[in-house]
Amino acid sequence: MIKPLPLDEAGIISTVLEGMLYGFSLLMFMATMYTLIAGRKYGQINFPMVVVACLLLVSSTIHIASDVKRLYSGLVRFRDTYPGGPPAWFANGSDPSFVFKNAIYTFQTALGDGVVIYRCYMVWRSIWIIILPIMMWLAVCTTGVGCVYTLSQPAADSGDIFVRRTGQWITSFYATTLACNLYATALLSYRLWTIDRNVHGSRVGRGLTKPVLTIVLDAGALYSITLIAALSCFVSKSNGQYVVLDMVTPII
Template sequence: MSDALFQNSYYIGNNFNCILYGVELVLYTMTMQRLLKHKSRRTRPDIFFMFFSTINLLLITIYVAVESVFGEEMWIVNASFPGGDSAYLQQYAAVWYQTMGTTASVALNLLSDGLMIYRCFVVWSDIRVVIIPCILYLATLALGIVELYTSGAPAGNFFSGLAAQLGVSYYATSIGLNIIATSIITGRIIYVGRVSRRSLGAENSQAYFSVAAIIVESALPYSLSGFAFLVSYGLNSEISILFLSFYVMFTCVSPQMLVLRVVEGRAWKRNQASDTVTTTFAFTSYLPTEGSFAAEDSGIHVHLESAQKRDVSLEDVEKRTQQGSSHRGL
């Protein structure tokens, strides 16, 4: 691969950074408008999402600014640097503000992964599901610190040498966590969606089980862009800088889309899957009168309804079952 391919990929990546940063600003504004709308009814999760969204925006702003400034320094301010753009990149890849940008991207990655692990727990309501993601999260934290040290050291380079080798391990662990979390969430949503369509109908279950809902809930763009970057980065391809831009930007945009969906009340909540799948049987006795339907032997009419539409506890079902049995005995 030629150095020209890397420079063009870097330039295109910076342009996409600006585009996706604008998307992030819109999502952030919509989120804060909804969170600030009802001050008297603000809950603890609302405060958390306010801080989470603001920190995300701050970190992605640092990353976008750093990449833009470095590009300006490399292509415009130091256009006549001895050896050209590649020599400037090799000389100043570990400049302090580049290290700051890498630190912002690693911190952003940790925040987003933490949110993904939490959403896995919300969708499944089972702590056992997040054991492996939590182990990978701790490994990502440790490798991220080492990666920052090696890439920020004098003469360090994110795309070559020891920093690049450690970077493959770091991103493989982090993106592996993304893919596992996305698969866990997507699989659960698809399974519950199929069950709910049989009981609720396609129209009533559309809000939680549509394609858009699956993409947002599972942060699918985040995982797909990470996988594309990991492959190109592992192959030491010059185009990896372009996929890195997509990956870092979706590290911010995808979680922000999920947060917006949560504050709008359209995201999954705890125990929603079990409430949707669980069905209840209401047993009611009917006398064989004109215009009504009655069972010849048992006299029981069975209604199958979802737990979302009727709040019938298991104790109520048992009582109604016993009443039905007593009627049959009479």
């Protein structure tokens, strides 16, 4: 029988992995800013994407800072004073620091899903094609707010986020953001593929559509696999979901 992962150990592992991915995301952010700004005139800069990229970095920075603070609080500050020790402290789902980091994650998820939908609109140029993704996005926002609100309400079972009171909201949130991301990425990828197929016989050189399509598919697959892992861990009531959850933020 596999021994359950203690929550204090999960906190250490998740923060270390999040820090490694955060460092990589910093490099990706600098590359993104260079691509969006370097060599372009003021009127040529895609400011919405610049703002979104900055918001994603800021939210990811706040999230990892919150995790480092939680690690210090659980393992040092309240180690000998909190009833049950560090594992019990990390298990407290209604702690303000845990609620705050989940609010940041919810905001970042909604922002990231919104970007994918925006890209769909830009390549399809049709509001009708994104009606269903927008409805999914609204479901993501609703379930995300439900998760944060439920966690913020102290209860006798606050030490177990897998109970029905919180579990139904969290499961719904994972499922809706996964569905939204998969559907929007599929729409985007299909449009890029059809564009590449239509110009294949007339273009000179390699073209840019296929490399962009590859990037879109790789990014969508990475995010989707991470969400599936988080959802699977949560449904199976594994503390590994805490590890995967903290990894999602820099991945977005």
